[in-house]
Amino acid sequence: IAGITQAPTSQILAAGRRMTLRCTQDMRHNAMYWYRQDLGLGLRLIHYSNTAGTTGKGEVPDGYSVSRANTDDFPLTLASAVPSQTSVYFCASRQGNTGELFFGEGSRLTVL
Amino acid sequence: GQNIDQPTEMTATEGAIVQINCTYQTSGFNGLFWYQQHAGEAPTFLSYNVLDGLEEKGRFSSFLSRSKGYSYLLLKELQMKDSASYLCAVMDSNYQLIWGAGTKLIIKP
Numbered sequence: 001i002a003g004i005t006q007a008p009t010s011q012i013l014a015a016g017r018r019m020t021l022r023c024t025q026d027m028r029h030n031a032m033y034w035y036r037q038d039l040g041l042g043l044r045l046i047h048y049s050n051t052a053g054t055t056g057k058g059e060v061p062d063g064y065s066v067s068r069a070n071t072d073d074f075p076l077t078l079a080s081a082v083p084s085q086t087s088v089y090f091c092a093s094r095q096g097n098t099g100e101l102f103f104g105e106g107s108r109l110t111v112l
Numbered sequence: 113g114q115n116i117d118q119p120t121e122m123t124a125t126e127g128a129i130v131q132i133n134c135t136y137q138t139s140g141f142n143g144l145f146w147y148q149q150h151a152g153e154a155p156t157f158l159s160y161n162v163l164d165g166l167e168e169k170g171r172f173s174s175f176l177s178r179s180k181g182y183s184y185l186l187l188k189e190l191q192m193k194d195s196a197s198y199l200c201a202v203m204d205s206n207y208q209l210i211w212g213a214g215t216k217l218i219i220k221p
Contacts, residue, residue: 042116042211043155043199058208090154097207098142102152 006104021076023091032074036087079109116212123218132185140205147199195219
């Protein structure tokens with residue numbers, strides 16, 4: 001089934017540890033995004049990539065890094081996790097700049 | 113700054129009609145999206161408006177007034193499965209989506 005796959009679904013992590021959230025899409029979409037969703041707040045953009053080989057910073061990029069080596073994969077790395085990074089993380093993709101976003105099922109991360 | 117406002121929570125009765133409002137102030141405008149998000153799940157696309165007026169899609173309709181910075185999502189013949197959060201998002205001049213915090217809709221029998 002075409003779509004976006006995120007892994008892991010859920011993770012508990014000790015503060016200071018490094019963590020990579022994986023995101024893979026098979027729709028050949030050019031643009032990919034990482035959002036975090038916290039209670040009472042809208043989805044906030046962490047990083048994005050308009051096409052393979054390029055990335056950009058969103059609204060809340062500090063403490064996170066991304067790479068886009070190919071069209072399908074867009075991993076998000078927390079170099080040294082902190083409790084404020086406890087959140088639900090969604091990866092999304094779309095074709096071009098104006099299409100609807102397709103979301104992965106989310107990764108629930110708890111940093112203790 | 114950029115801002116999207118929508119009510120935090122609404123309650124409605126099964127079989128009734130509910131209107132969820134969204135007002136926005138953004139740097140440019142390239143369209144407005146509505147998404148539905150059930151608890152613990154990913155958001156899913158409902159509608160996209162870029163021109164003024166009403167777009168109808170089954171039980172759901174979405175309205176846009178660009179001059180007023182205003183949109184609403186209208187849900188008719190409410191069903192229990194419509195209990196979810198409804199997210200309003202505006203695409204700004206850089207084609208980035210600015211999201212509202214979402215409206216939690218509770219449907220009572």
